[in-house]
Amino acid sequence: MYPRSFEYVSPGSLDEATSVLASTEGAKVLAGGMSLLPLMKLRLFSPDVLVDIGRIPGLSSISDRGDHLAIGAMVSHAATASDSAIAEHAAALATAASWTGDVQVRNQGTTCGSIAHADIAADQPSAALALGATMVAASAGGVREIAASDFFVDTLTTALEPGEILTEIRIPKQGGASAYEKLGRRGGHTDYAVAGAAVWLDVSDGAVSSARVALTGVGAKPTLAEGVVEALVGTDGSDSAIAAASERALEGVTVLDDLFGTVEYKAHLAKVMTRRALQQAVAAAT
């Protein structure tokens, strides 16, 4: 299946890329293409111009910047999944990346691309949300930072403006521990999530001192589960405390059904995945 015709631009620098985006109506950024090209082949989306950022130097590395890790726009899922610093400081993201797509998709697709695409069933957006990531967006007008909690606006919709490129995401080195759990559409961890949960938490003096929990696949966008945090912080993180907190996963969330599960089933799964992820994170933090 051929996409509709388009003009292809392969800029050699970020400045060139943002200037093309600023001056061209209907231009879209191409990174790995694992989400964009299937949509274009099905002709659900037909941009007039593709701006391929794959040849811009400096976007393919994961950097340790002291207080945070930075993942560049062209870092593949496979690279995120196998990076030792990500594993140490952002285990939820490493796990989510390792369960994204399949081997070939992980080789070609990018972490930032998945986050910018914001599919409700994708794994890494909720991991970024639970980890309190910061998104860095560049445009011809400059660079701005967007908190993950402000980034995901609606289904397939983020705070990125036309003309902006998600150049990197920053994960704070914040201590504690994180984890991701999901049920994949093909069972186990394979394929998009039917439902999933990403958690980060810290433990001090035998009690959970702070936490973030984000759900995948249940609502219209990756969603913070505030009720779980409210119930969990201050407890000893025991299995019973976790089980009670997980029951509050869907407070304030409108669960959407789809081909892969009814509202009731996905709501149940979200609680189960929240409980499992919390148990892992507590075990890793203590």
Added chain:
Amino acid sequence: MHVSLTVNGQRAVTDVEPRTLLVHLLREELGLTGTHVGCDTSYCGACTVILDGKTVKSCTMLAVQAQGADVTTIEGLAANGDLHPVQEGFWERHGLQCGFCTPGMIMSAVGLLSDNGSPSEDEIRHGLEGNLCRCTGYHNIVRAVEYAAAKMRGEEPPAPEWEEGSA
């Protein structure tokens, strides 16, 4: 647009529309029809090729994205008339039925074995999760990859199950 890349060790230079997919460049411009188009939706993996050392789905990549890349297709595996150990494994352990998924399965297996020379059965099954076999012939595909892994380590491959069963 002008695209030049290396395919199976040979330089290929051609002009394509930007919307030309890598698989179409391989099949239609270069005549390398061993790489198959299966689902055409990025799921089935029949179009898998190795690009700069990594397996990718050539139906979900623009030919222009492969500018300057080094691509290996199924046609590039056999050397001097000798099958690649993975091809030999599929032959010896009946790793195919209809054969449609086979080129992609073999390329993914080659990619898997280049990262992990001694994969467990579980690692083989997960390593091939991006490749679908509509004949559901996965069992013998796993045996074929085990055969190839042993050969590539210089070891005697495990005996076929049908011989164990008849002994």
